[in-house]
Amino acid sequence: MATLVRGFRDQFDWALFVAVSAIAVIGVVNLYSATSAAGSGLQGLYIQQIYWLTLGAGVAVLVAAIDYRVYERTGWFAYGIGVVLLILVFLLGNTIRGSTRWINIGSFTLQPSELMKIFLIIALAKYLHNDPKTDGRTLKDLVVPGLILVVPMILILLQPDLGTAMICAFIFGTIMMLTKLKLRSLFTLAAAFVLSAPLTWTYLLRDYQRGRLTAFLNPEADLLDTGWHAHQSLVAIGSGGVFGKGYMQGTQNQYRFLPDQFSDFPFSVWSEEQGLLGALLILGLYFFIILWGLKIASQAKDRFGAVVAVGVSALIFWHTIINIGMVCGLLPVVGVTLPLFSYGGSSVLTIMIGVGLLMNVSIRRFSF
């Protein structure tokens, strides 16, 4: 037992811990400012976030403590639970703004689609671990992992939650890129994607989503309606300048020009108040965590660990670049959160579990 503790202490990944903690703390500080606008009715939100982070930290420790090979063994079970939860959403879920994404558990609401991302990573890792093929994968080899993705993805699209479904697909894609794909398979997939785009536009996207896309392509056309969010976000970031307007001094935030400033646009709030230096600090932290995740993956003892680490890194990577790309006007507005920076219980919990998994793989790089 003593050796275990000592070993744990020696092998504990301090860099990961510090970087994640920094983002979480800055996130709460920023959330306090983002929700402080008088009359917004959001003032207590940062406390909630602290609760979630604390809970998330506890879960992360638990996740990290259990040898990840246990997850490898129970992978299908976890995946099954995730799918069942997604089905439950349709039976018990409550609808907010036209989407059914949440289940009430006591006074909490849980968003199963968030947790599904983790279950998806584990399931894919388990599949690849047991199928140690080293040649390039053909389309036929993609059928099973494809099914692993498609089942939850369809359920998520039905909610509808395009952002989360997209993230799942991107994580899948990243993991598949890690193992080998035949060039032909890659081209076929790309062609399929291009061909399905018009179908997606017509059948999958809702009016407001189409509006966001057109607003992104032509932002000046309608500043008061669809383009408003994107425009005000740019104004917030741009007007922050190099040194920012000062904490709690961001006019775009405090005067409520930023919509959803606590969930989708916290980076805008931060950049407005802390300026370029603050913005680059945050970018740097995410960059570090993702690269660190890849490093952990490269040092993993087995394929399961490597795939899990890459999957979690991909999760953080895609969330980060889509969210920041969106608030910077590089991507259309999609409701994708910024990990640990955005308010949201399920989101925080998911990322913290992911971090726990990273830590798990990192700690066990020398064991067994």
Place this chain on the structure above:
Amino acid sequence: MTLLSQRREVGEFKKRYKWMALVVLGVFSILAVRVIQLQTLDYDHYAAIAQENITKTIPLPATRGIVTDTAGRVIASNRPAYNVFITPQLVSEEDIERVAELMGLDPEEKAVLIQRVADVPRRRRSHQIAMFTEIERDQLAALETHGQELPGVDVVAVPVREYAYGNLGAHTIGYLNEVSAEDIEGHPGQGYRAGDRMGRNGVERAWESYLRGRDGYRRVLVDARGTVRDHTREERAREDRREAVPGRDVTLTVDMELMRTIDRAFRGHPSGAVVVVDVRTGRLRALYSKPSYDLNEMSGRLSVERYTEMRDNPFRPLIDKTLYESFFPGSTFKVITALAALEDGVFDPVTRVDCPGFFEIGNDRKRCTSAHGEVDMRRAIVASCNVYFWTMALEVGLERLNRFGRDLGFGERTGVGINSEASGFLPSREWYTNHFGRFRVGYTLDAAIGQGNTRSTLVQLAMAYAAIANGGTLFVPQLIERVGSPDGQAIEEFEPRVRRRISVGQEHLAYVVDGLYGVVNDPNGTAFDARIEDGVPVAGKTGTAQVQRSRPRAGLDPGRAWFFNRDHAWFAGFAPAGAPEVAIVVLVEHGGGGGRYAAPIAMQILQDYFGNRATAATRSGSSTALARGAR
């Protein structure tokens, strides 16, 4: 699983990690470059938008200056009115229903309101749009009481111009209405904004720059919903604010009591004009033009129907008959002919001319008013004998007549400064040649008695008679006595301005003035019947100006055409005759004979005017005015 195989497994991905790290680096570089671009290169652009986002300029309207008459009676002032503004973006259908209910609108008005709110274009929906102006007191009370429940509905107090005398002196005072896009363009740098009002006529227009003042503004911080934020002390200190500068008050030389007197004296006559001027200063005491219009209506919401009605009214209420329009002065012009003759020594006043009742020139026989027999100049003025003046005109000639007429201010603008004054007209020989092909001596005869093509405004005629009364000083007619600040301090006092001294001998003036006295006071004078026994002594001249036969006009009842073919009745004179204070010109359009119709009005006006003044003087313990008036 063997250790070896595990190692091999990990090694198989090694290259991929490098590629992935490279991709991550690339993507993050793009994000970093973008953030740097936004926060450094584009900083100025976005900082300006952010500032503009939260600033709202609230205008602080200046109060328009007050217009008073010479005695300090308020003519034009401001009262608060309440307008209702609706911000379409902030109101629901229920809100509009509620507004309609609170304001007591009937279903039809409610439908109009709903339509108007719905019709506001999208880019203006976040703006306050004026929906009702000058709401009733009970509507105001209802809206104020329940205003809190309706955040998109604002009641705003705005000053409204109020004219205490309604239509009295309307042409002189002028009115306001809303500026057009052209007005705003035409007055760059003067800060006119849509919705501002501007003086449109008379003093309100000519003295706009004094009366208007300068609007101020307040820049406040607002949030995205347009709600004004509670300002911290620091913010208040920084607040950009410019106080409004109230407009200047303007005091006219006009006496509104006298205007009332004139209006009373004019009862029963549909159309005409009066000018009264102080002969010692050239200050205009009355500018009266009938019919008139109500300034409050004109300044408020004048309907198209009402405007059309006024425009087509044959009595021309929109025209200022004292200044904007010129008339044949008729026999009132004879004194100018007489003075021209005397001054150039071409005609001896004692020379007698026989008037058989007609005058023959060439094949033409011109009729006189009656057969006057042997008349000298005095008698000719008193009885208004045309034959005498025709005979004289042949000696004087058109050039001399015009020269003297011009000296007395005819044929050019007096410079009163309002209402695009007409210049009147003294036709010259060249003009006749150009116009009628050749000059005839008959034109001179017409000119001598103020007919033909000679035209004068009432103000010109009054200024000329004032000059005759005061011994030959032609004043610039003065309408503005002073300009003051709102606290009552004079900023500028205007002194009388002499236009020129008329080159005329005092004995000649005296001779003519004596004739004018006779017009009213000699039993055979043309205005004798109109004189008031034991009243203020008046001197003056009647006139009966022929009217150009009007062709049947559209909209004019043919049964009433006879009226519009009647002569214009004139009286021009001054009082008290011995020591003149005021000159008066009365024109009764289509009134008929001057002695019969215009003179009595003039007499009554002067009687009332001096009577009132005497009473006022007695009350104040001074009897000088009375003494002068009773001479």
